[in-house]
Amino acid sequence: MDKNGVLMDKTFVSTTIIPQPYLVDVQTRHAPGEWYDRPPEGSAVLAMCFRSRGRILTASGMEEFSPGECIFHTPDFPRKHGSDGEGFCNDWCYVAGAFLLPRLQALELPCNRLLATGNPALFEDALREVKLELWHPDRHSEQMIAAALEKLLITVRRAVDLAGRLGGGNSAELLHYPAFQALRTRLINECRRNFTVAEMAASLHLSPNRFAVLYKAFFGVTPYGTLLEARLMAARYFLHSGTLPVKEIARQCGWSDEYYFARFFKRRTGLTPGEFRRGITRRAILVPERRPDLPADDSEPGE
Secondary structure, three states, rough: OOOOOOOOOOOOOOOOOOOOOHHEEEEEHHHHHEEEOOOOOOEEEEEEOOOOOOOEEOOOOOEEEOOOOOEEOOOOOOEEOOOOOOHHHHHHHEEEHHHHHHHHHOOOOOOOOEEOOOOOOOOOHHHHHHHHHHOOOOOOHHHHHHHHHHHHHHHHHHHHHHHHHHOOOOOOOHHHHHHHHHHHHHHOOOOOOOOOHHHHHHOOOOHHHHHHHHHHHHHOOOOHHHHHHHHHHHHHHHHHHHHOOOOHHHHHHHOOOHHHHHHHHHHHOOOOOOHHHHHOOHHOOOOOOOOOOOOOOOOOOOO
16 A cells, blocks of 8 residues: 555555545445345445435434435444335445534534435436545545545535425425436626527426426526526626627627617626726625616516
């Protein structure tokens, strides 16, 4: 083993975060009637995300778990979970408590309680990345593992927040989230286009009303709010890094009226486009604007 904790035959890396590659797995399938029942042991946190139904011991007693629910068992908590029916499937890993517990606390993610996320595969990408680092290590592997796990915890926090806004992690509405994310990316990338609510709703096979409600629940802004934010960011880029006339910048960013663009830009940044370009202040570049829905005099595009 070298000074970085890597075995010289390069079979796997021994890290202080996850000591062995057999302490992490994805889509582990458990037989019908199989139960995992162990007393508290060691100093590691057991992190799990379930892909099927079963029962588990939590801080509230024995509970049913559903696909998309996850849990972080502290080292001093007994581990008991299983299924008497068709068996169950989960993604899981043991992570050093000294690494994970402070990060869970910082993100206000409770331990020993089921957390509804609505996404049974929430852990998969991060744990596959961790496994890859463990089996094909180099001197950066521990940092990569730490980064993957920290990103996973933030992803869990976001998923729990989203599930809470929608009234529960098992809501069928969460199934639409990936499609909404893709649509939001399209709005940002094609912000010069004029999208209508009816067009966007039809692309997701939803009614305009339900589409608008779900979009606001998912992202905290209306679709048109997303579009305007993207246009504003594009305008800042052109003003800061180029010499295009303001009229052309307005057109490139989706505004047909340069005067409306100038008024909107000043209302949102406190500067006219010309002042921003001349660098009277860098506040508009360095300080992100708040992200409200639209000001009262901004209207949604036509249906």
